[in-house]
Each structure stands twice: as C-alpha cells, then as structure tokens.
Amino acid sequence: MNALMYCLKDKKYSWCYETTPQPRANNRVFFWPRGKVMGGSSSLNAMVYVRGHPYDYDRWEQEGAKGWSYADCLPYFKKAQTHQLGGDDYRGDSGPLYVSRGKWNNPLYHAFVDAGLQAGYQHTEDCNGFKQEGFGHFDMTIKNGVRCNASMAYIHPILSKYKNLKISTNSMATKVIVEGSKAVGVEYKQNDATKYARARKEVILCGGSINSPQLLLLSGIGNADELRKLGIPCAANLPGVGENLQDHLEVYIQYKCSKPVTLYKYQWKFPWNMVTTGLQWFITKSGAASTTHMEAGSFFRSSSKVAHPDIQIHFLPSVVIDHGQKMGTCHAFQGHSGTMRATSRGNLKLKSTNPFDSPLINPNYLQTEQDIVDFRACVRLTTEIFSQKAFDEFREEVLDKNLRLNSNDEIDSFVRSTSETAYHPCGTAKMGSENDKSAVVDSKCRVLGIDKLRVVDASIMPSILSGNLNAPVIMMAEKAADMILGVPPLPK
Template sequence: MKRFDYIIVGAGSAGCVLANRLSEDGRYRVLLLETGGSDRSIFIQMPTALSIPMNTKKYAWQFETEPEPHLDGRRMHCPRGKVLGGSSSINGMVYVRGHAGDFDEWQQAGAEGWDYAHCLPYFKRAEQWAFGGDEYRGNEGPLGVNNGNQMQNPLYQAFVDAGVEAGYDATADYNGRQQEGFGPMHMTVKQGVRSSSANAYLRPAMARANLTVQTGALVHKVLLEGKRAVGVRFERAGKMEEVRADKEVILSAGPIGSPHLLQLSGIGNPDTLKQAGIGVLHPLPGVGENLQDHLEFYFQFRCQQPITLNGKLGLWDKFLIGSRWLLRKDGLGATNHFESCGFIRSKAGVPWPDLQYHFLPAAMRYDGREAFAGHGFQVHIGHNKPRSRGQVTVRSADPREAPAIRFNYLSHPDDVEGFRACVRLTREIIGQPALDAYRGEEIQPGASVQSDEQIDAFVRSAVESAYHPSCSCKMGTDALAVVDPQTRVHGLQGLRVVDSSIFPTIPNGNLNAPTLMVAERAADLILGKTPLAALPAEVGLAEYWQEKQRPRAPVRALA
C-alpha cells in the first residue's frame, strides 16, 4: 500500500489550494485524487465559453435534484466540476467574497475564528487584484482578479447609473469596504485566461516531487481503523487501489461529493445509512443536512440599440472572437460578460445586502442559446440569504449512483417574500432614465406579472439554480455540525472536510472566492501554523438599515 502524509480527495477549488499549500515546503508527501481529467480545453480556458464546460458530461457531474415541491415539482440542474480545478474550471468566474456580516454570522453560528476580521487576510493572500492592493485587497496572490473589458459596452455603466438614480449608492469595490450599491463586477481572469484553482494553485505546484496528482480516480470510501481515518479506497483504470495517510485524509469533493463520500464510508445519520445498506461506523446526524443554494431568474428586455451580444452569436462572429482570443488573449473572448452588478437590501430591517444583480448586455440562457430574436439585455437577480434547507442523501453503497439531492427551495415564506422584492425592485431600477435610450419591451417576467400570486407563479416556473450549493457538512459545535472550527470531522481523528460544504450559512455572493479563502485558512490549521492575524478593517454598513431600504428616493417612481 502506498503511503502519503496527506491525501486530498477532489482537485476542485479547495483541493488545488490545499495541494499547493501542503506541499509548499517540501516536507510532506501529498496525494491529490480527482475523478475527472485534464482541464486543457479551450472551452475551459477561454472565459467567454463558460456555458460549454458547465453543460458537458466530460467536465461536470450533471446532477439533478429530486422534484422540488415548491418549484412545481421541477428537477433542477446541479452541475459540479469533474476536472482539474473542479467547479472553478466550469463556473462563471464571478468573484464575490460575500458581505463581512456573512462571516461574522459564521462565528455566531459556532465557527470560532471564522469572523470577517480573521477571514480577510486569507482573501488578501489568495488574490492578485489587477488594480493593486490596499487595506482590503491583495495584489501578490496566485488568483488573478480583474474587470474583464472594463465595461466598454455602454449598457454596463447605464445599469450602474440606473441603480444610483433608483436611490442606491455607487460602490467602487464591493469586495472592499462597502458591498451595498452598484458598480463594476470582478472576475477570476488573468491575462485573458480563466484563473481557475488549477491554473492559479495546482499547476505551479505539479512539478514538486512530493506532490502526486492522480486523475481518473473514483474514491469509493474513506478507510477507518476504529475512530481514525487511515486512508482511502479508489478505483482507477478499472482497478481498485488503497492508499494510506500517515497524517490526514482531507475531503474536498464539494457540497455534493463530500457528504456523499462520508455516507459511503459509514459516517452519517444512522437511519440514512441503514436505508442505503451501509454499515454505521460513526454516527453523525448532520452529514448531508443544512444544504443551501442561491436561486435566480433573468429579467429580460429588448434593447432599442444594436449594441448587445445577441449580435455576436453567429458562427462568423464566434470564429473572429475565438481567433482573436487564441492570438492575443483579449477582446470579447477574455471576459465572462458580467462586468457590472449591484447588491441591495430587500427591505428595511435587513442589515446587509440579501439581493444580488449580475448585468449581462445580452438576452440568453446559461447554455448559451438566444432567448429571443433581436437585441436584448438581462439582469440576473436572486434572493441570496435563503432560509430554506435541504439534504444530500446517499442512495446505496455504489459510489457511481448519484445521491438524492433536495434543496427544498422556497419552502420558507421569507424566501418567497424575497423574490417578490426581486421583481418589484428590479422593475424600478430598470425603469430609471439612465436606461431610457436602451430599454425596450419587458420580455420576462412580462408586464402582466404584477400581483403577489402572479409573481409567485412566475418565480416557481422560471427560477434556476445559481449553482451555489453549500453548507451540507457545516462547521460548528451544535448537534448538526459535521466539522469543528479546525475543519476536523467531529468524533474522528485524521479526517477533515475543506470545501464549501463546511460553510455554516451561505454568503451573499458567488461561492468560489469564499471557498478559496476557506482552503487558504484551513491549510494553515492543518499544518499547525499560527493563523494570520485578524485585520479589523472598517465595514460599510448602512446606518439607516433599520428604517430604510435605500438611502434616497428614486428619480422616477415605479409606475
């Protein structure tokens, strides 16, 4: 049996960070196992091609949920990366840390040491911000972060201006002091290429003699001796292999894969394991519970000027965009096209933003297909602090059988109310003078959707996952916590979970940035290093949050 000091399961956003940091000083033998294969594809590396790997079986687990009872029984698409870089190689590359309050919320939930002041230095350590470092931003890290094409399309700035006219603030850097407001959006792109966890962290480390990376490896279970994890069993090229960890096994298989693998290993809720025919080796009722995700829908409008990306969807235009990117790594091929955004609060009494906007100067679906003939634009909007909770549940002892996934979307009335606010507040923003020269007919939801009942019916039929599953192996100390604040699985030795599954609650934003931060900090904890000192930076929190939903009255009231 081959022996390593650390075995990492999953070469995704977190796993690549850990592989780099744990092998950095050369003292430890590190094995990184990944079921998928190489990320050397133009469709992964070219930012504008983001819809392709997400919808390709070669690069992503194409999971589907169980019928969601509050979404008209629909099964929701839940892709997860199956390639070096994991979901950072198939995602939309949007870089949002979340609000400072999200991480203070983690600490209040029992994740001691994971408040914003202790997380901020690890956000900074990870990133290389294109516009230089400051109190909030890092400029020496491996992860490239920029603003794509600097909002060259006039629709981007028009959306920001409309937000200000609607009574909200402008924010120059939502990852800095103040998240709330409208401004440029950031993306994980470096020199025109996707800055995935594989590109940023893994590839520079792969030449190290003490790091072994094995692709095509399907892990069947964690091997336990009593209450200690001693290795893993995996299948590769049709053969079963076992490897031993002299120090620790670390699961970084993601919010679906990590709880599923724990359950396959006999770790979880005893009733769940028995129903799947799996022996109970370590009862831990929270495994797979507390599952959370963001939902969103597209607010789509026709555009009165021929300046949108809908005019660039022909084969010749795609060829020109791709050719320019191959030769120069710039132009429309070098951006994810989400270059402006907004973060607002859904109502007075909400202390920090719970709604997020991604603006796109096109009207199209996530799979890249046109929404309608002609020019259009859309804004993705979602309620980002859901109270609905779901589960990931093993079905059988066969690791190839996908687990049952149920988010229970919109099962909490606060989430339903949040989406009503999404519809009404967005119409007010899009209706401001800044967009008068561009705004045409409202295609979706459509002007006839007005009452609570009509909005609720539209949302049930139209919302999609924002692809942010998380929280299914939550960190904390309560009865449903799976890992402690050191990321160690409760009640076991030599076993940790490090990925977005350990978030206690979901942040207000996309999840790649906080996942990388978690892995950066966890690496120090695993190595026994003193964590980086807290940075008590000032946080922009609206003084009026209890009384007002926004600071000023809109220029034009909602009709």
C-alpha cells in the same frame, strides 16, 4: 478562452446533477452542474469574484465556527489574491489567484449602474472592500484574458516543483478507509480498477457540497439510522451529514435591446464574428472572448429593516437560456436577480451504496413563506431598476410575457416557473461546535468523532454567504492550510 457556461451540460466536464422535483417550484427538476475537472467548479463558473458581506462571517462565528469572523478571514482573502489594481486594506497583491476588472466597453454597463443610482441606491467602488452595498464593477478571476481557476492558480505552478505531489486523474473516490475511529486512507476506482491510497498523516476531502457528504455517507459517517437501512456500517453517528443544504435561487429579468450592442452578434449564425473573435483571442488574448461579460452588478437591501444587502444582481449584456445551451433570438440584456439568504433548508441523501449513483439532492426551494415574500421584493425592485431613465435608449419589451407584476400571485407564479439555481450549494457538512448535534466538522475543519479526517470546501459553511462562493472557498482553503500545517493564523 472564457467560454461562459458552454460546458455546464457536457458530462465530460460536469457531474450534471439533478435535484428531486421541487413542490414549491411547480415540481420542476433543477439542473445542478458541478465541476468534474481539475479546479472543480472554478473551471466552469462565471468567474465572478465576490467575497460576501463581513456580517456573514461574523454570523458564522456566532453559529459556532470559532475563529472564522470577518477579521479572521480577511487576511486569507488578501493572501490568496493578486488584484489587478494593486493591494490595499482589502485587496492582496502577491497571491496565486489573479483578480481583474473588466474594461466596461459596453454602454449597457454604464446604463445599469446609472439606473441603480436613479432608483435611489448607492455606488460602490469595490463590493469586496469597505462597502459591499451598491452598484458598480464586479471583479473577475481572469488573468491576461484567460480563466484563472483554482487549478491554474495553485496546482499547475507547482506540478514540477514538488515530487511528493501525485495527481490521479480519471479516478473516483469511493470510500474513506476508517480503522476504529481513525481515517487511514481512501479507496478509489481508476479505469475500473480498485486502488487504495494510505495516509501517513491525514485524509482531506475537498469534493464540494455534493461529493464530500456523499463520500462521508458511503464511508459510514452520517445518520446511523439511515446508514443502517442501506447496510452501511456506522463509523460515526453524525446526523448533520447531508443536511443543512442551502443554495441561491435567482430569476432572469430579460429585455429586448433596441441597439445592437449586446452579445447576440457572437453566435454561429454570424460566423464571421465568431471566427474573428476567436482569432483575436488566440493571437492577443483580448476582445469579446477575454471576459465573462458579467463586469457590472449590484448588492442592495430589500427594505430598510434588513441589516445588510440581501439581493444581488449580475448584469449581462446578453440573455441566458437553458444554462447557456440555447442562443438568444434578438439583441437583449438581462439581470440575474436573486435573494442572498434564503431560510429554506434542504438535504442530500444516498440513492444507493453505489458511489457512481448520483445522490438524492433536495434543496427545498421556496419552502418557507419568508423566501416567497423576499422574492416578490426582489422581482419588483429589479424591474423598477430596469425601468429607470438610463435604460430608455436601450430597453424595449420584456422577453418573458409571464413576468407580470399586478399581484403577488403573478410574481409567485413567475418565480415558481422560471427560477434557476445560481450554482452555489453549500452547508451539507456544516462547521460548528462539538455541542451542536447538527455539526459535522469543528472550527479546524476536523470531522467530529473521526481522527485524521478533515473536510475543506463549501459543504462546511454553517450558512450561505451573501454572494458567490468561489472566492470564499479559496479563502477557506488558505486558512485551513495553516490549520493543517499547525502554524498560527495570520494576524487580524
């Protein structure tokens, strides 16, 4: 059942990380959930399938990630995917990850796209295809009404097929075992017992943008001076480990809705609706519980000077409060609106040598003046879209009375006090050339200075993409798999 966001603050399923206080965001501490289950964060996310813009990948190659241009990556996006609408030049039709479109049964989706066109923006048939820019459908990782996470797509189908696959649950990796300059295994804790897994070929880290750099640092791979202060012997002096942290920040622009067409009716204050919706899903895998409800969205540019879209809106016929932990009090809708390519850079550092201590996470939100200026445009343009005629029959007052547009200071205050993470951390073990002193892995995902060790997850992204990160990470894993196997890359 696609219980959107309900598990984000449940420590059984999420790491429930928190950032350090953010000076440019009223010293707020931001909540950062990350998946603690099979499938990682793809088991908790909003199931929106977005690849980013082709220019993002071409930029990666310019930043030192040789062989990661869009032309190099597109074949692996297609390989990973089976799209509900079938294959074409951009979509796959035989991959393990199922991607579908919503049915757009709610009139608010049509109002959102119509409002975008009325505001002067384009329509796009497929934001993952030839043209990202515009308003239209968002794809979702849902198959027959059920979440299609990385575990369902890749692991469950082969559990009984491969005898050399062993999955150790309730386990915490505590250290990569390095002998000389070679990774030979992993130390881990399972139910309070310390265990070891020896590697016959390679060790591959896929812990994500928080856990992978944390494990590297605990293993003595990182900034030698900082490791020395913690008493950790240095196996490889790589100052870039934990640096270059990037994330998408967003604000929620919320309006009361004049018609009862939102998700407000699907909460326990209306038990009959909840019971019937649940039964419909359990029996037929259809109905309101079979979708993320983020079926429409947009990508557009903040100005004509920008080369490709730098603002994204996820439209939702409901409101999100406290990461989905609180219910709305009326019929309402919202746009999750955020800038796509922040210039601020943060970092991640060890709090202690205890692997079970969460690291110190500092995203440095809004640290640059450019990021502040970009968010002013983001807020103004988003409210302009919601003010269009298409929303006249639905739109009542703005729910957050702090949203005022009379001056830059008022917008800045709104952003500093209400912005939230879009759950897209990346870049903390960046890919780059061997001449780049901030690089952690090379273009084949191999950790520099340590043999037989790779990292394959969002931490190796050189820079953040213009969109959600789940689809790109799965593409990266497909591409890295060929590198690990030593087979030629798919033809461009």
